[in-house]
Amino acid sequence: MEHKEYKKRNKGGRPKKETAEKLSYRIGVKMAAADYFCLLTRAHEAGISPSEYMRECFRNGHVRERLSEEHAGYIRQLCGMANNLNQLARKANAGGFHDEQWDCKVAVARIHELLTKIGI
Structure with missing residues (x-):
């Protein structure tokens, strides 16, 4: 009985690959x-x-x-700008659109600039 329990026990390590995942042909x-x-x-x-x-x-x-380090940096900047745009949209919806108009234009211009640097 103890021998069967020993075989079921997880020994750790990486699980075995499926036959289709193995690189067995050269x-x-x-x-x-x-x-x-x-x-x-x-x-x-x-x-x-x-x-x-x-x-x-x-x-x-x-x-x-x-992705190069430069492109990864651009994508991180885009993520931060997207967060800022979401915050500006929330503020604009809460307090009126006129107050946030300039901030939105600046954010959109910076996003456009980064997209051209990435090449999208």
Whole structure:
């Protein structure tokens, strides 16, 4: 009886992957030097390993690069501005729209500026 309880006990660690999630097949690919260095460069720019880059290309036909620190900063600023706009809208609804008109225009102009920097 004690032996069965011991097997049921959680030993900790990462749960086992499903068969479909395991990376169990290996394919060798020969490349020219220029192609190989191009692969390394693109994988580095995307912030992932060359193997993961090739898997993404196969799955999606393209690879999206990770957000740079600069873009992540812009997105954080946008989140803060969205919060400020919500507060201004609440104030405007409570006290009248005329008082908050200038603040809203400034916030919208800054949001537009950040969106152009990000490239959206």
